[in-house]
Amino acid sequence: MRQDMTIEPSMKLADLIELNYKLLDVLSRLGIGLGFGEHTIAEACSVSGISESSFLLICNEYTFDGYVPAPELLASGNAEDIMRYLHNSHIYYMDREMAHLRSSLESLLVPVDTAQKMVVEKFFSDYKAEVKNHFDYEEDVVFPYVDALLEGKNRNGYSIVQFEENHSNIDEKLNDLKNIVMKYLPEVCDPLLRNDVLYHIFYLEEDLHHHTLIEDNVLVPMVDLLERKSGKEVMK
């Protein structure tokens, strides 16, 4: 991705998408629809009620490899926005992407013999369950904790460091599925359907990678900042 550009609030949404068309999904998860005409990032943010800093953090992380957010930008961003984005992404992955991938995998496996079909389908189901488990932990433990922190409530001994430490990899099985589909499914499988599934896996792999980066490089330091603030207040 181009490193010589920066994303600014005055930039037009259309130019943003020209810079990195993969942000199309990001926009829809943030509730910003297409048909935005000449709207700038700043205008879109104010209409959809997301802070400009949060928007820039997410788009930068998504666009520039190795992006490390500046402390000022993190401090002016809003953890609620980031969580809303992550929550919408979870729904998008589970309801849409996984369902889509499952159905294209099913069509691909039609000509394959039953035992082989069963083992691949079971592998996919296990992967899906693993991802759901991973998301559920964030939805049930991490997000409510951050919400409580934002409301200035008791921290109950939990800390975002624990999340960071337990943030497991969910990319291994997807990588395995990619290799299986690309290299090891029998030749009876339709080549175009196979490409279809592969494009999908590559897309999902990259998207989940950015998702994890936003959690680790944006949400975690933001919450760390909140924890320190609330720690100081307790000290007073």
Next chain:
Amino acid sequence: MMNTSGRKKVALLVPSVLVARGFESVFTDLGEFCVSGVLSDLGNAAEVRMKLGGADVVVVDPVVFEYTLRGNVRSVISQYSDAAVVGLQSISMSDEAWKQYDEVVNIYDAPPVIIRKLRSALSSRTELPKLEGEELSAREKEILVCVAKGMLNKEIADYYNISIYTVITHRKNITRKTGIRTVAGLTVYALLNNLIDYSAIE
């Protein structure tokens, strides 16, 4: 400061400071190689990984290893590095035990001989993958079947009467060749390649 850019990196796994300094001095005089790290034992795994990780050649004095492990030095090193492995002949061992090395350097070798041997170790190593091919070997397939059936490394080692390090090396190679990292993924691979029956999976 010696200019070491472009030189091949040599990690030394030797307990003797004199020997380590000796290698450094030979490299300073003759160039081509440089010492990228010195270790006197394998006590600290993180340090070992760091020092052996980027090396092109690892020179090992077998005395670093306990007597019973000296036949397995190669597979221990391969856990940390894909570098060529050169044995340092500081002690006498059976010919068999020296065979695992890409080259053997004697402590009485003249400096140019040492350089020539390191060079030859390096070239034997770079040629290796081509000779070996990327298909799984018969042994790797056997190990893969065990993994797919849910056996643990220790159980596989006992079953074939090989060391656990050897099992780990095989598993690393299986993953490198197939690109598949999880046990569940390897099970799918084994079934798709007719290495196991559906009934063998729990």
